[in-house]
Amino acid sequence: MTGNIWVLAEQWRGRISEITYEGLALGRELADQSGARLEAVLVGHNVRALADTLGRADSVLCLDHPLLAEPVASVYVDVLAPLLAERKLAAFLIPLTNVSLGIGSWLAGQLRVPAVNFCKDARFVDGRLQARCVLYGGKIEAEVAVCGEPAILGIWPGARPPEKGRSAQPPAIEQVTVFPDQTPSVRFRRYVEPARGDTDLRQQEILVGVGRGIRNKENMALAENLAGVLGGVVCGSRSVVDQGWLPLSRRVGKSGLTVKPKLYFALGISGAPEHVQGMRKSGCVIAVNTDPQAPIFDVAHYGIVGDVIELLPALTRAIRARKPPADDA
Amino acid sequence: MKILVVLKMAPDVVEELDIAPSGTALDPRGQRMVVSESDEHALEEALILKERHGGKVTVLALDAPDVDEVLFAALAKGADRAIKIKGAAKGLATSVAADTLAQVIGSELGLTPADLILCGVQAVDDLDGLIAPLIACQLGLPFLGIVTGLWVDAPGSRAFAIKEYPGGVRGEFEVAIPAVFGIQAAERPPRYIPVAKVRAAMKSHAIECIPAPLPVNAVTPLIQVLAMRKATLAPRAEILEGSPDGVSARVCEILAGRDLI
Numbered sequence: 259m260t261g262n263i264w265v266l267a268e269q270w271r272g273r274i275s276e277i278t279y280e281g282l283a284l285g286r287e288l289a290d291q292s293g294a295r296l297e298a299v300l301v302g303h304n305v306r307a308l309a310d311t312l313g314r315a316d317s318v319l320c321l322d323h324p325l326l327a328e329p330v331a332s333v334y335v336d337v338l339a340p341l342l343a344e345r346k347l348a349a350f351l352i353p354l355t356n357v358s359l360g361i362g363s364w365l366a367g368q369l370r371v372p373a374v375n376f377c378k379d380a381r382f383v384d385g386r387l388q389a390r391c392v393l394y395g396g397k398i399e400a401e402v403a404v405c406g407e408p409a410i411l412g413i414w415p416g417a418r419p420p421e422k423g424r425s426a427q428p429p430a431i432e433q434v435t436v437f438p439d440q441t442p443s444v445r446f447r448r449y450v451e452p453a454r455g456d457t458d459l460r461q462q463e464i465l466v467g468v469g470r471g472i473r474n475k476e477n478m479a480l481a482e483n484l485a486g487v488l489g490g491v492v493c494g495s496r497s498v499v500d501q502g503w504l505p506l507s508r509r510v511g512k513s514g515l516t517v518k519p520k521l522y523f524a525l526g527i528s529g530a531p532e533h534v535q536g537m538r539k540s541g542c543v544i545a546v547n548t549d550p551q552a553p554i555f556d557v558a559h560y561g562i563v564g565d566v567i568e569l570l571p572a573l574t575r576a577i578r579a580r581k582p583p584a585d586d587a
Numbered sequence: 588m589k590i591l592v593v594l595k596m597a598p599d600v601v602e603e604l605d606i607a608p609s610g611t612a613l614d615p616r617g618q619r620m621v622v623s624e625s626d627e628h629a630l631e632e633a634l635i636l637k638e639r640h641g642g643k644v645t646v647l648a649l650d651a652p653d654v655d656e657v658l659f660a661a662l663a664k665g666a667d668r669a670i671k672i673k674g675a676a677k678g679l680a681t682s683v684a685a686d687t688l689a690q691v692i693g694s695e696l697g698l699t700p701a702d703l704i705l706c707g708v709q710a711v712d713d714l715d716g717l718i719a720p721l722i723a724c725q726l727g728l729p730f731l732g733i734v735t736g737l738w739v740d741a742p743g744s745r746a747f748a749i750k751e752y753p754g755g756v757r758g759e760f761e762v763a764i765p766a767v768f769g770i771q772a773a774e775r776p777p778r779y780i781p782v783a784k785v786r787a788a789m790k791s792h793a794i795e796c797i798p799a800p801l802p803v804n805a806v807t808p809l810i811q812v813l814a815m816r817k818a819t820l821a822p823r824a825e826i827l828e829g830s831p832d833g834v835s836a837r838v839c840e841i842l843a844g845r846d847l848i
């Protein structure tokens with residue numbers, strides 16, 4: 259029999275992340291397939307109450323300590339590595355989020371066990387664990403077999419619907435005593451909240467999303483014009499924000515905001531998983547991209563294979579002809 | 588202050604990617620390799636730190652197609668040394684690449700002790716791990732990832748780093764140095780360097796070549812790629828075709844049909 263399945267129950271600032279439930283849903287399937295137990299591993303401080311929401315697991319290992327209050331990769335690894343070495347397990351599912359990134363790689367490096375990143379799916383085939391992974395900015399999928407236990411699987415958001423990982427039933431809880439390093443070399447100091455005052459993208463019904471395909475700062479005006487006639491707001495991918503063409507408050511995706519407008523234009527955005535995470539629940543997505551293989555066309559409802567610089571003036575004109583400017587003040 | 592920057596070449600994902608006849612890897616023919624995007628930010632952050640605190644920046648890369656240009660560009664931008672590790676097998680898994688780099692960093696005279704080791708946070712082909720935490724683990728150094736800002740205190744014993752969390756929240760950390768950082772974005776966009784300056788660097792500078800420390804192919808891989816395929820063979824989107832005006836008219840109909848205009 260293979261070992262148990264573990265899921266890192268990611269908690270951040272007192273809340274369990276959605277992806278934890280996705281991981282539990284996938285972990286449940288793996289555990290049922292192999293006849294093993296599913297265990298959630300909850301690390302933090304004063305997190306006992308959060309454990310009750312993890313009932314999809316057979317039990318929860320609770321690692322509670324003041325020094326674990328913030329998810330610092332090296333500190334978490336410090337308490338997780340000995341536990342992993344001591345217990346027999348087949349796989350440890352760890353969310354690949356901004357909160358938990360690095361924990362999986364470090365654990366695998368330290369314990370010399372296999373790691374697989376960007377997992378969308380996993381299952382046992384003839385007793386051997388296989389994973390399906392998203393690579394190259396979402397353009398390629400790989401089927402991967404792991405050679406050895408435990409395997410560290412970096413779970414990509416969207417692997418399973420989170421509802422499948424929830425349960426009303428509280429799980430059994432095992433308190434695990436841990437001794438984190440009293441003088442960690444990485445210390446959390448404080449959070450810096452995002453600047454308020456700019457538009458809240460999450461309240462918008464129409465968003466005009468811009469990516470690197472817009473090419474330069476001057477062309478941003480083309481997107482502003484379209485947003486103007488639609489009564490929407492311009493937002494963008496990481497590339498555009500990193501270039502300084504849009505403020506941080508307008509970034510959509512993994513480290514930006516998650517938005518759910520009625521209409522999302524994706525203009526010159528490749529559709530990397532980190533961006534898609536933030537906009538895939540939009541009501542209608544219209545993508546414009548010169549690359550017919552851009553992954554954004556997998557997310558979009560309508561696609562236009564073409565140059566956004568050429569299309570934008572025509573599109574803005576056409577919409578303006580049908581509708582007076584929403585707010586020309 | 589001594590800063591090491593690890594650069595890695597990765598396929599340019601804006602280009603068409605094809606699968607090799609083996610069905611388990613990308614076809615290297617016709618595939619454009621570029622420096623991994625966040626590595627370019629790691630270099631920029633290193634150059635910003637050099638301007639701010641003084642010191643020396645050394646860039647380090649495994650041999651790969653077009654890597655010379657990337658290393659010369661780094662020298663032209665202001666890096667002081669460029670080192671290429673030759674003889675490692677091509678297309679190494681990230682974990683093996685990290686082992687190789689960590690061995691070189693740990694053993695090569697003149698590289699250690701380094702105060703800061705900067706890597707990109709993640710590359711598009713990091714299937715079996717991320718290079719920064721793996722190098723940190725091998726060298727026994729602290730690590731922090733998704734970093735978008737870095738300062739060092741006056742005695743040079745502590746770094747202050749900004750890490751990005753979801754929702755635009757950032758965290759401020761204090762890290763004992765030497766340390767390894769996974770850089771997500773430099774404080775400023777990577778500087779532009781004209782081709783003429785790269786050419787000039789090719790004449791005035793040299794890339795130091797050192798051999799890979801161990802027969803890396805001998806390392807047993809811990810994962811095995813069984814198959815690779817294109818993810819977007821049949822896009823979900825309905826593709827609208829025609830001239831810009833024709834397509835725009837169709838988009839208007841779609842928006843009107845959904846009461847969006």
Ligand SMILES: Cc1cc2nc3c(=O)[nH]c(=O)nc-3n(C[C@H](O)[C@H](O)[C@H](O)COP(=O)(O)OP(=O)(O)OC[C@H]3O[C@@H](n4cnc5c(N)ncnc54)[C@H](O)[C@@H]3O)c2cc1C
Pocket residue numbers: 356359395468469470471472494495496497498509510511512513514515525526527528529530531532533536546547548549552564565566567601708709733771
């Ligand atoms: C930890 C982490 C967190 C991240 N968080 C985020 C996040 O929150 N949000 C985010 O967006 N990204 C995030 N990223 C980055 C993400 O991986 C991608 O690099 C980024 O989304 C790419 O942005 P892009 O689509 O604008 O650029 P690219 O991927 O470079 O795509 C540009 C696209 O434009 C197309 N194009 C070029 N010219 C034209 C033209 N004239 N007309 C039409 N199309 C054109 C190209 O074909 C291409 O598809 C994160 C990455 C990491 C590692």
Ligand SMILES: Nc1ncnc2c1ncn2[C@@H]1O[C@H](COP(=O)(O)O)[C@@H](O)[C@H]1O
Pocket residue numbers: 738739740747749759
């Ligand atoms: N968020 C930050 N922005 C700018 N500089 C910072 C930041 N955090 C730390 N520093 C630098 O680190 C030094 C020491 O930080 P402190 O211990 O907060 O005084 C400061 O003098 C700053 O130069």
